Amino acid sequence: MSQDTLDPFRKPPPPPTAADDAPKASNRWWVLVVISLAQLMVVLDATIVTVALPDAEKALDMSEANRQWVVTAYALTFGALLLLGGRIADFWGRKRAFVAGMVGFAIASAIGGAAQNEAMLFGARALQGVFAALLAPAALALLAVTFTDAAERAKAFAVYGGISAGGSAIGLLLGGVLTEYASWRWCLLVNVPIAVAAIAVAMPLLRESRAEGNTRYxxxxxxxxxxxxxxxxxxxxxxxxxxxxxxxxxxxxxxxxxxxxxxxxxxxxxxHALLPLRIVLDRNRGGSLLAMLLIGAAFIGSTLFMIYYMRLVLGYGAVKAGAGALGITVGVFITAGASAALLPKIGPRIPMVVGALLCAGGTFWLTFITVERQYLTHVLPGMVLIGLGLGLVFTAVASTALIGVQEHDAGAASALINAVQQVGGALGTALLNSIATTTISDYIADKQGSGGDPNKILLDAQLDGYTTAFAWAVVIMVVGAVIAAVLVNAGKDALPREGAAVHVG
Known part of the structure; x- marks a missing residue:
């Protein structure tokens, strides 16, 4: 075993050649398993706590205004630091960054799982985001340097992309199962054994690599x-x-x-800018990223209230609520493949605009929810419409955001897609939660002294708050559609070839 394996945190050696860097064929697929575990862990944590949030809110006596920090603290630090994390991984050493990210993520998860108050939980979630911003780009870079054969690389990235796409759905289901049959705390603690197993396999298999050039941050x-x-x-x-x-x-x-x-x-x-402005000042790239920011903000912010509606108004258990949100995932898988086939034929603007309007239409459908158990008619159709729209939008944005990007900016442009989505989710969740909470408080204040049933008043107030948040989300999505229609004008011939850049997921 080499000294580098024993001490991955010492100063790394000069970058090896591609041939030296690639592990033996028998080990490469184990590397894929390790990296897939890391990516699954990062993606899971964006949604796994959502289903558990009502339980955590009650256990730690959170206020309605503060509860959104469980979601936003992770998304905010992850999104804001993702570009810096990628640069650190490149110049500090990808194996080193990967192991440090895994260790830090596991420690932060353990702190969150043991949280005794809301401040401790919020801090742990923010710390998870910091280490996720280091871990995610390091994992993707390691995947690229491990699989140098074109056919093998295609298979590896297909596995990686599938985990990125399906991780959110797995998070909802796993979060429901852990909350209902164990504790909401296990939605965070589950990361510890995953990280330990991944590190144990990674240490002897991963080879160190880093980029040359300006190492200033x-x-x-x-x-x-x-x-x-x-x-x-x-x-x-x-x-x-x-x-x-x-x-x-x-x-x-x-x-x-x-x-x-x-x-x-x-x-x-x-x-040595964290975000070279030339990347976002391009009309097509800037327009698509701004549309993604708004649509992501509205969608991720709305997801919180979809779960709260099913759990608190419809009275669903955690598992049933997690499964109830899978209509969105079904919609995404239906249109994501179709969108990829359409883009070379009609260009990105139509799929992006239509997708944004489908998201808005599905969210508008949710404004008609009632206190009755009408999931199949009032909830599921809206979720499927949202999923259909997201599949179109995400695929179009991923392609459009890379139009005309120079080779040395490709990594930053790819990472920016995910950073914008995370930041949008953080801002959207905070904004819509504020709107919903204010609406609920105003409703209850108006009904005080009316002599009505307090439980019914509270239920009606929650419903009013959720539907108001959905209505504002519709407005934000429509604005995103207008921005895409006005700014994105790239033709089908301008789209980058498949595999021209790698997305940091």
């Missing part, structure tokens, strides 16, 4: 964008607790906008 950029996004999320949260005109609410929202403006200035002047 844009730390000021990473700090300002993370603090700016956190300030916006906190401002949305405080608006639910106080009001939109509260002095501290306004101050945090203004601070968030200013910090993001400072981030843009840093990117303009930095020689």
């Amino acid at each position: 844009d730390i000021p950029g990473a700090i300002t964008v993370t603090l700016g996004l956190a300030a916006l999320v906190y401002g949305f949260t405080r608006a639910a607790e106080e009001s939109w005109t509260d002095g501290r609410t306004v101050a945090m929202l203004v601070a968030g906008v200013l910090l993001i403006a400072v981030f843009v200035l840093i990117q303009q002047r930095s020689a």
